[in-house]
Amino acid sequence: xxxxxxKMLEGKTKEQxxxxxxxxxxxxxxxxxxxxxxxxxxxxxxxxxxxGKNGKMxxxxxxx
Amino acid sequence: xxxxxxKMLEGKTKEQxxxxxxxxxxxxxxxxxxxxxxxxxxxxxxxxxxxGKNGKMxxxxxxx
Amino acid sequence: xxxxxxKMLEGKTKEQxxxxxxxxxxxxxxxxxxxxxxxxxxxxxxxxxxxGKNGKMxxxxxxx
Amino acid sequence: xxxxxxKMLEGKTKEQxxxxxxxxxxxxxxxxxxxxxxxxxxxxxxxxxxxGKNGKMxxxxxxx
Amino acid sequence: xxxxxxKMLEGKTKEQxxxxxxxxxxxxxxxxxxxxxxxxxxxxxxxxxxxGKNGKMxxxxxxx
Amino acid sequence: xxxxxxKMLEGKTKEQxxxxxxxxxxxxxxxxxxxxxxxxxxxxxxxxxxxGKNGKMxxxxxxx
Numbered sequence: 001x002x003x004x005x006x007k008m009l010e011g012k013t014k015e016q017x018x019x020x021x022x023x024x025x026x027x028x029x030x031x032x033x034x035x036x037x038x039x040x041x042x043x044x045x046x047x048x049x050x051x052g053k054n055g056k057m058x059x060x061x062x063x064x
Numbered sequence: 065x066x067x068x069x070x071k072m073l074e075g076k077t078k079e080q081x082x083x084x085x086x087x088x089x090x091x092x093x094x095x096x097x098x099x100x101x102x103x104x105x106x107x108x109x110x111x112x113x114x115x116g117k118n119g120k121m122x123x124x125x126x127x128x
Numbered sequence: 129x130x131x132x133x134x135k136m137l138e139g140k141t142k143e144q145x146x147x148x149x150x151x152x153x154x155x156x157x158x159x160x161x162x163x164x165x166x167x168x169x170x171x172x173x174x175x176x177x178x179x180g181k182n183g184k185m186x187x188x189x190x191x192x
Numbered sequence: 193x194x195x196x197x198x199k200m201l202e203g204k205t206k207e208q209x210x211x212x213x214x215x216x217x218x219x220x221x222x223x224x225x226x227x228x229x230x231x232x233x234x235x236x237x238x239x240x241x242x243x244g245k246n247g248k249m250x251x252x253x254x255x256x
Numbered sequence: 257x258x259x260x261x262x263k264m265l266e267g268k269t270k271e272q273x274x275x276x277x278x279x280x281x282x283x284x285x286x287x288x289x290x291x292x293x294x295x296x297x298x299x300x301x302x303x304x305x306x307x308g309k310n311g312k313m314x315x316x317x318x319x320x
Numbered sequence: 321x322x323x324x325x326x327k328m329l330e331g332k333t334k335e336q337x338x339x340x341x342x343x344x345x346x347x348x349x350x351x352x353x354x355x356x357x358x359x360x361x362x363x364x365x366x367x368x369x370x371x372g373k374n375g376k377m378x379x380x381x382x383x384x
Contacts, residue, residue: 001199001200001201001238001243002198002199002200002201003198003199003200003259003296003298004196004197004198004199005196005197005199006194006195006196006220007106007193007194007195007196007197008193008194008195008224009193009194012224014369014377016223016224017369017370017372017377018377018380019222019223020219020220020223020224020372021372021375021376021377022372022375022376023219023222023223024216024219024372025372025374025375026375027212027215027216027219028198028212030211030215031208031211031212031215032200032204032208032212036374036375037373037374039372039373039374039375040259040296040371040372040373041371041372041373042259042327042366042370042371042372043369043370043371043372044370045370046106046193049078049081049107050081050106050107050108050109051104051105051106051107051193052081052084052085052086052088052089052103052104052105052106052107053101053103053104053105054089054100054101054103055085055086055089055090055100055103056085056086057078057081057082057085060082065135065136065137065174065179066134066135066136066137067134067135067136067195067232067234068132068133068134068135069132069133069135070130070131070132070156071129071130071131071132071133071362072129072130072131072160073129073130076160080159080160083158083159084155084156084159084160087155087158087159088152088155091148091151091152091155092134092148094147094151095144095147095148095151096136096140096144096148104195104232106195110129110362113334113337113363114337114362114363114364114365115129115360115361115362115363116337116340116341116342116344116345116359116360116361116362116363117357117359117360117361118345118356118357118359119341119342119345119346119356119359120341120342121334121337121338121341124338131323131360131362135234142305142313145305145306145308145313146313146316148308149308149311149312149313150308150311150312152308153308153310153311154311164310164311165309165310167308167309167310167311168307168308168309168323168360169307169308169309170263170302170306170307170308170323171305171306171307171308172306173306174234177206177209177235178209178234178235178236178237179232179233179234179235180209180212180213180214180216180217180231180232180233180234180235181229181231181232181233182217182228182229182231183213183214183217183218183228183231184213184214185206185209185210185213188210199298238298241270241273241299242273242298242299242300242301243296243297243298243299244273244276244277244278244280244281244295244296244297244298244299245293245295245296245297246281246292246293246295247277247278247281247282247292247295248277248278249270249273249274249277252274257327257328257329257366257371258326258327258328258329259326259327259328260324260325260326260327261324261325261327262322262323262324262348263322263323263324263325264321264322264323264352265321265322268352272351272352275350275351276347276348276351276352279347279350279351280344280347283340283343283344283347284326284340286339286343287336287339287340287343288328288332288336288340302321307321
């Protein structure tokens with residue numbers, strides 16, 4: 001515990017994901033008083049065709 | 065709010081996904097009284113080997 | 129298929145949920161070409177203390 | 193974006209949740225280069241009867 | 257690994273949940289070759305007003 | 321009902337997934353008293369760069 005899922009647009013670098021995992025684990029340990037070995041993080045890369053906001057597909061809203 | 069996740073078998077067209085996003089947003093706005101900018105939709109494409117029903121893998125149940 | 133999860137703030141009425149289920153099922157049938165019996169909808173009521181936006185707890189952002 | 197879900201055992205205080213929301217948002221902004229208004233956090237309180245580890249129900253593993 | 261989430265209608269007994277946790281862990285260990293300590297199970301109790309099938313709210317489909 | 325999601329590291333064989341689906345369905349039927357046709361199983365393959373434990377990316381912890 002805790003189990004943290006981060007759903008975000010595809011395209012982040014491996015280094016960004018490393019930082020995200022490291023620092024989110026720190027925050028969880030500090031605020032919830034748990035050990036790092038008890039913190040699990042799952043990242044979900046969301047394709048731009050699979051994300052809708054404002055009634056539109058995200059990939060349709062990007063400048064060509 | 066709201067955040068809507070649609071898990072469905074892989075293989076839908078981009079246009080089907082567009083329609084799904086557009087019309088689901090409309091339904092959410094109408095029934096929940098929110099603005100379209102507050103409605104988020106995530107589509108998850110499920111591979112046929114990763115879906116089980118009736119104790120069987122979906123891809124095993126398809127006619128060859 | 130499909131399996132639709134709607135995560136939204138607590139407090140919606142039973143009738144709003146009914147409408148949401150009915151009309152989301154229609155949209156799924158129309159756009160994905162499936163029968164209503166194949167459409168499953170799960171609603172998740174989110175408590176205001178359990179929702180964070182803009183770095184703040186939602187319940188902290190409400191006028192008292 | 194991003195959408196962050198934190199599933200954790202029930203019983204955390206409101207202040208712990210505030211800290212979690214605030215600091216997780218900071219980490220997301222720093223590492224992913226997004227604004228705080230684009231970061232959404234959902235907390236899920238897990239009941240001890242609904243959590244299993246090592247083949248056992250968590251509530252069965254607690255000292256009485 | 258693995259992390260198993262079971263979403264089911266509210267109302268199951270504690271003993272049913274115990275059995276579910278125990279036996280699902282066994283299956284995961286046998287089929288995936290992992291130790292029981294690496295298997296995590298989350299149960300989600302779904303309220304009958306929050307579950308829709310066939311375009312209808314589940315609680316509306318129950319005999320009074 | 322029930323809807324079972326299994327999140328696990330990528331790389332399992334198709335036969336392992338078949339076994340997982342078959343035997344998890346049996347467990348659900350036995351313990352919850354439902355028919356196999358009512359049990360739905362979703363498998364999520366987790367990439368090693370998208371899984372964090374102990375503050376580290378899983379792929380960084382593997383021997384080269």
